[in-house]
Amino acid sequence: MFIQTLITEPIYFCRIVVIVIFSITLHELAHGLAAMSQGDNTPQQTGHLTLNPVVHMGKESIIFLCLMGIAWGQMPVNPSKFRSGKLGNILVSVAGPLSNLALGILFIMMLKFISNPSLSGLLSGEFLYIAARINLTLFLFNLLPIPPLDGFRVFSEIFPQLKPLQYSQFGIFAMMLLFIIPEFGMGLSAITNLVIESALGGESPVS
Secondary structure, X not given: OHHHHHHHOHHHHHHHHHHHHHHHHHHHHHHHXXXXXXXXXXXXHOOOOOOOHHXXXXXXXXXXXXXHOOOOOOOOOOHHHOOOOHHHHHHHHHHHHHHHHHHHHHHHHHHHHOOOOOOOOOOOXXXXXXXXXXXXXXXXXXXXOOOOOHHHHHHHHHOHHHHHHHHOOHHHHHHXXXXXXXHHHHHHXXXXXXXXXXXXXXXXXXX
């Protein structure tokens, strides 16, 4: 269990928790801001236009993050209020993953230009590397065409025949398979590592 890391690697544990909470909070806030831009004021009415992670993730998600290393968030929106209809739903859906992509790029840029990558502390090379990996992973993961992920909402707008799957057991079954197949996580890690190290000229700031 992830919570064991608190004993064996407390600094690493705290870094992961802080980065994931920060990244998911901005992910959900991006959904909300995109919905507002499309004419839906539901995020504002429900008090979700905030940087408070408890609002976006809930106490259960934060506790599960500390225990298992897995977390989730939510942003209430009302697609019927979107001005652009189908396009609005796509824009709101991709806003979250794109925020993680932007964060990933930002952390890579900081990592690339940091004067001393071995510097200890909050902005150490290791911290930035982990932050970039987590955000690129969130970007790729959330774009998978599996309900209830953002990628499925995009695909179901392009291919409406997929929409009934959103209310079936397919999503739960598919997500369970992803989490129990180690090769899936290894594949995502390999992709994010390749992207980051390519951006850094083939070098990794961590051993």
